[in-house]
Amino acid sequence: MTLLQKSPGAVRSKTGFWPNNRATIIGVSILTLVVIILPFTATSTMMNIAVFSMIFALPAIGLSLLMGLAGQVSLGQAAFFAIGAYTHAILLQKFEMPGVVAAVGGVVAAMLAALLVGLPMLRLRGHYLALATLGLGFIVMIAVREWEFTGRTTGIYGFGRPEVFGIPIDNNGLFFWYVAPFVIVGLVLALNLTRSRAGRALSSVNDSELAAESLGVNTYALRVKVFTLSAGLAGLGGVFYAYQVQIVSPQMAEFNVSVELLLMVVLGGLGSVWGAIAGAFIVELLSEGLRDLIPAIIPGATGEVQLIGYGLVLILVILLLPGGLYQAVRTVWAAIRRRTAARRVAAAALVPDGTADAGAGDAPTRAFGGVPGEPAAPHGAAAVDEEGVPNVPGVSTPLAEGEAILEVRGLTKRYGGVVAVDDVSFTVPAGRIMGLIGPNGAGKTTCFNMITGAITPTSGTVTFLGEEVQGRKPHVGAVRGLTRTFQNLQVFSSTDVVGNVYMGRYREGRAGIIRGMLGLQGREQYRNEEIARDLLDTMRLGDVAELAAGDLPFGRQRMMEVCRALASEPALLLLDEPMAGLSGKEREMLASLLRALRDAGLTIVLVEHDVAQVLALADTVAVLDDGVLIAYGEPEAVRNDPAVIVAYLGTDADEAKHELEELEEHA
Numbered sequence: 015m016t017l018l019q020k021s022p023g024a025v026r027s028k029t030g031f032w033p034n035n036r037a038t039i040i041g042v043s044i045l046t047l048v049v050i051i052l053p054f055t056a057t058s059t060m061m062n063i064a065v066f067s068m069i070f071a072l073p074a075i076g077l078s079l080l081m082g083l084a085g086q087v088s089l090g091q092a093a094f095f096a097i098g099a100y101t102h103a104i105l106l107q108k109f110e111m112p113g114v115v116a117a118v119g120g121v122v123a124a125m126l127a128a129l130l131v132g133l134p135m136l137r138l139r140g141h142y143l144a145l146a147t148l149g150l151g152f153i154v155m156i157a158v159r160e161w162e163f164t165g166r167t168t169g170i171y172g173f174g175r176p177e178v179f180g181i182p183i184d185n186n187g188l189f190f191w192y193v194a195p196f197v198i199v200g201l202v203l204a205l206n207l208t209r210s211r212a213g214r215a216l217s218s219v220n221d222s223e224l225a226a227e228s229l230g231v232n233t234y235a236l237r238v239k240v241f242t243l244s245a246g247l248a249g250l251g252g253v254f255y256a257y258q259v260q261i262v263s264p265q266m267a268e269f270n271v272s273v274e275l276l277l278m279v280v281l282g283g284l285g286s287v288w289g290a291i292a293g294a295f296i297v298e299l300l301s302e303g304l305r306d307l308i309p310a311i312i313p314g315a316t317g318e319v320q321l322i323g324y325g326l327v328l329i330l331v332i333l334l335l336p337g338g339l340y341q342a343v344r345t346v347w348a349a350i351r352r353r354t355a356a357r358r359v360a361a362a363a364l365v366p367d368g369t370a371d372a373g374a375g376d377a378p379t380r381a382f383g384g385v386p387g388e389p390a391a392p393h394g395a396a397a398v399d400e401e402g403v404p405n406v407p408g409v410s411t412p413l414a415e416g417e418a419i420l421e422v423r424g425l426t427k428r429y430g431g432v433v434a435v436d437d438v439s440f441t442v443p444a445g446r447i448m449g450l451i452g453p454n455g456a457g458k459t460t461c462f463n464m465i466t467g468a469i470t471p472t473s474g475t476v477t478f479l480g481e482e483v484q485g486r487k488p489h490v491g492a493v494r495g496l497t498r499t500f501q502n503l504q505v506f507s508s509t510d511v512v513g514n515v516y517m518g519r520y521r522e523g524r525a526g527i528i529r530g531m532l533g534l535q536g537r538e539q540y541r542n543e544e545i546a547r548d549l550l551d552t553m554r555l556g557d558v559a560e561l562a563a564g565d566l567p568f569g570r571q572r573m574m575e576v577c578r579a580l581a582s583e584p585a586l587l588l589l590d591e592p593m594a595g596l597s598g599k600e601r602e603m604l605a606s607l608l609r610a611l612r613d614a615g616l617t618i619v620l621v622e623h624d625v626a627q628v629l630a631l632a633d634t635v636a637v638l639d640d641g642v643l644i645a646y647g648e649p650e651a652v653r654n655d656p657a658v659i660v661a662y663l664g665t666d667a668d669e670a671k672h673e674l675e676e677l678e679e680h681a
């Protein structure tokens with residue numbers, strides 16, 4: 015039996031966990047209609063703006079994915095735009111390659127440049143990528159300006175226009191129709207990506223890289239992929255730009271182009287793909303307006319002054335509408351939905367016996383926390399036994415009970431002169447609960463962090479399921495079944511409660527970025543969502559499944575974190591102070607749950623300040639004091655160990671023992 019029995023008839027949620035596909039279809043249909051009609055109705059100035067908006071929408075979508083999803087800022091998107099354009103122009107003009115080959119070459123060159131910058135930079139945390147891309151922008155601009163091959167300041171020109179079935183694309187209307195399908199396809203792929211397993215993982219990384227890694231997300235690989243994808247879209251934009259203006263020049267890589275792209279993304283709303291397209295149109299309109307307005311206000315002003323206009327708009331948006339247009343639209347939409355719902359409730363109240371039997375015929379069946387094949391308890395109804403203890407699913411353990419699942423040998427962590435953990439060794443047997451206790455600052459969390467890969471030990475080894483994992487990133491252990499919770503909660507606040515627990519299923523999923531973009535992972539997603547919901551019901555969190563995770567009370571956030579860790583079907587679960595902040599009732603429930611999980615075969619290591627709880631729960635207890643392992647054994651032996659008593663209470667052993675007993679009685 016696995017930890018989570020999967021519902022055989024997993025059904026699609028009707029509660030809105032997945033963004034509304036119908037809305038996307040309607041949106042894309044309207045956009046397509048506008049694209050078809052616009053060239054027949056727009057003035058030539060409008061058509062010119064529309065063409066450039068479409069061209070810039072591509073790098074803007076890329077930047078939006080990078081900044082909104084991957085949480086990385088690029089100040090040099092124009093560099094990839096220029097690399098795409100120059101490569102395309104060079105292949106066309108100097109090597110006389112066919113248009114399609116030259117275009118693909120432009121995109122590939124931009125992606126390769128991104129790999130070159132991203133591979134070293136994305137390993138580092140912080141804003142290094144922003145600085146590196148800013149530098150790249152300057153390098154590209156200066157290189158093409160100084161290099162004979164790229165035409166110096168004059169640039170490259172004289173290459174032909176694109177042709178489709180022998181028809182030259184030689185006016186704005188045709189060019190608009192030529193670019194638009196690429197933008198629409200890019201839009202759909204990007205929308206799919208944001209909803210996919212990979213997209214959700216990226217948002218989670220934004221919320222808490224440590225928690226995402228601990229659930230098996232390889233954050234570095236994902237960021238590199240999104241950065242490369244983002245550069246590819248910029249390169250494609252550059253290819254179209256080169257075709258449209260019929261010249262490529264160093265200005266394309268200038269900083270103000272990157273700022274323009276940044277403005278499009280911020281104005282539209284970070285991470286919103288629709289917002290990026292809207293932002294592209296608005297900034298192009300704005301830029302047209304500023305071109306006339308600025309010389310009228312400041313006679314003799316050059317194009318540089320336009321940057322001041324962009325800067326002002328950027329500041330205003332950040333101050334007044336930090337979520338951009340996307341946020342504004344969402345706020346209005348939410349208000350409309352609230353009013354509609356209120357009206358519906360009022361109307362229902364007028365109908366005698368308005369208790370409709372809605373959906374009774376298609377109630378989902380669940381095997382988890384209920385009887386297989388029988389209608390499930392509604393979300394929010396706790397699946398509990400007669401004593402109020404949650405039902406616990408079965409557990410699969412890769413080892414026989416008592417075999418070493420985790421071996422820690424000579425684990426040491428020094429911070430300058432501070433030895434946080436000093437030569438600690440212990441073994442955790444499978445199917446047992448091990449308590450790790452010690453006074454404040456004893457080194458418990460540091461120990462956890464070294465075991466899970468959050469920090470690298472100064473020396474020592476951590477062997478999990480026979481493989482040394484010390485010093486490796488947390489996702490390495492997580493993929494093999496090593497999952498943890500955190501002393502300081504690490505909630506994915508950008509999503510709801512079910513979204514958090516769904517992320518716990520990450521290591522069970524397979525779909526990558528490509529499958530995500532193509533929308534070929536529906537089954538896997540719906541199945542994992544159902545499992546997440548089932549688990550929430552079992553943990554009595556079903557009633558808050560749709561709430562924003564950050565809005566939950568502290569105690570329920572802790573329970574949600576445990577639930578999220580369980581969703582990953584771990585072989586070894588490390589819990590860092592899971593009882594902290596819980597009510598007495600919640601503590602009791604959690605203790606029962608842990609006992610039941612252990613009885614089902616799960617191995618648990620528990621760091622906890624509630625010593626009485628640990629001594630009552632654990633099969634073995636390790637005690638740290640000042641980084642040193644001072645006791646290790648069965649709870650009874652540890653309870654009476656004078657060294658432990660002195661470490662905890664810092665007084666005479668007999669007196670301390672008496673105090674400890676009193677404490678336990680009152681606990």
Ligand SMILES: Nc1ncnc2c1ncn2[C@@H]1O[C@H](COP(=O)(O)OP(=O)(O)OP(=O)(O)O)[C@@H](O)[C@H]1O
Nearest residue numbers: 429432433434452453454455456457458459460461
């Ligand atoms: N990044 C760091 N730099 C310097 N010292 C650190 C760092 N992290 C932890 N320490 C020190 O290492 C020691 C152990 O800290 P740790 O947080 O592991 O203890 P703990 O047993 O988990 O404490 P608590 O129960 O209060 O959470 C403490 O003295 C702490 O100040």
